[in-house]
Amino acid sequence: MLNTIFVRLIGRMSLLICLNFVNNSSADASENYPSMSEPLGVGILLGEPTALSGKYWMDYQTAVDAAIGWGFIRETAVQAHVSYLYHFFDLLKSDDDEFLVYVGGGARVKFESRFRFGIRGVGGIEYPLPTTALSFFLEVSPIVDFIPTPGMSFNLGLGGRIFF
DSSP states (O other), X not given: OHHHHHHHHHHHHHHHHHHHHHOOXXXXXXXXXXXXXXXXXXXXXXXXXXEEEEEEESSSSEEXXXXXXXXXXXXXXXXEEXXXXXXXXXXXXXXXXXXXXXXXXXXXXXXXXXXXXXXXXXXXXXEEOTTSSXXXXXXXXXXXXXXXXXXXXXXXXXXXXXXX
């Protein structure tokens, strides 16, 4: 069962990465959103885990995010993750505002009494505030652990970052 879920997750992530090469989305978003004109953002993530969060824009559609903090599911312990993110523009847009939809994947470690390691998918919505260097996001992350034993869990978080 876990093998099937893993294969489907990898297949979907591969498809999304391929879309990166054929999707020529809206013009460079950093013109309208100062939070996207600066490459590095730091802030907090509230939820599971509650953590310090960082995001680095590689270009106007891709970024790497990472967080380290305190996880509460199973055992209370330090948890860290890093993910590659691909952003879709123009999916959730009004006349005045634009929400960025993003998906991605990466790795997660949790330092419980038994060390846990697995892959982490992520999907979310981000709202960069126009005319400021602030951005807010909501994300959900399915996790498939491989070490010490196979298992699944989810993370859910709400957060904000300031970019500089």
